[in-house]
Amino acid sequence: MSDGDRSLPSAATEPSVFKLAPLIRLTLLLLYLALTLPLPFLAAMTASVIPSPLLWTGIGLGGVLLYAALTERVVLDSHGIQVRYAGWVPPVFRRGWTLAWSEVTALKPRSTGQGGLVYYFLSRSGQAYLLPMRVAGFNRMVKCVQAETTIDMTDVRPLSQPWMYFILLGCTVLLLAIDLWTVGAALSQTIKV
Structure with missing residues (x-):
């Protein structure tokens, strides 16, 4: 069942889950x-003071941390909104949050340093909770939130449009191709020596 086929959450239905958009996850x-990728090979070629195995370990750990951050999901039900991460992600690294619909008082926009807009839920206690904007099915999520809170969300748009990530993905694939060529050239030089 696709995101568009599900109805709005209610007490009689299961929670709606919105994961990070696959295009964004893949691109990042x-x-x-x-x-x-080229760093360990370049370290070996240049006799760097940082050994290649240490770089491989750091790259692996960084990859796990990035993947953990990309497991973010938004869960909506009749009680409220939650931002969660996969069960294996320690709360010390990425902490989710929960906000009951009855606690939501407003949705406030804030401009970013790049000129975009992000939105924060304001609670009765005065805390602000960032509305996740990079989820698959964002428009459906916005409709669900509007139905539960009666906040007018007609002007709420995702922070980044898909075409921006397609451009970034294209540049990334080009960079990866150049990296593979560079690593191949470095390895062929090592073999000759």
Whole structure:
């Protein structure tokens, strides 16, 4: 069942779960790989003071941390909204949050340093909770929130449009191709020596 086929959450239905958009997840994982893959090979070629095995370990740990951050999901039900991470992600690293619909008083926009808009739920206690904006099915999630809170969300748009991530993905694939060529050239030089 696709995101568009599900109805709005209610007490009689299961919670709706919105995961990070696959395009965003793929792009960020490939960008991380493209930026870090050549480092151990370059360290070996240049006799760096940081040994290649240490770089491989750091890259592996960084990849796990990035993947953990990308397991973010938004869960909506008749009681409220929750932001969760996969069960294996320690709360010390990424902490989710829960906000009951009855606690939501407003949705406030804030501009970003790049000129975009992000939105925060304001609670009765005065705390602000960032509305996740990079989930698959964002428009359906917004409709669900509007139905539960009666806050007018007609002007709420995702922070980044898909075409931006397609451009970033294209640049990332090009960078990865150059990385693979560079690593191949470095390995062929090592074999000749």
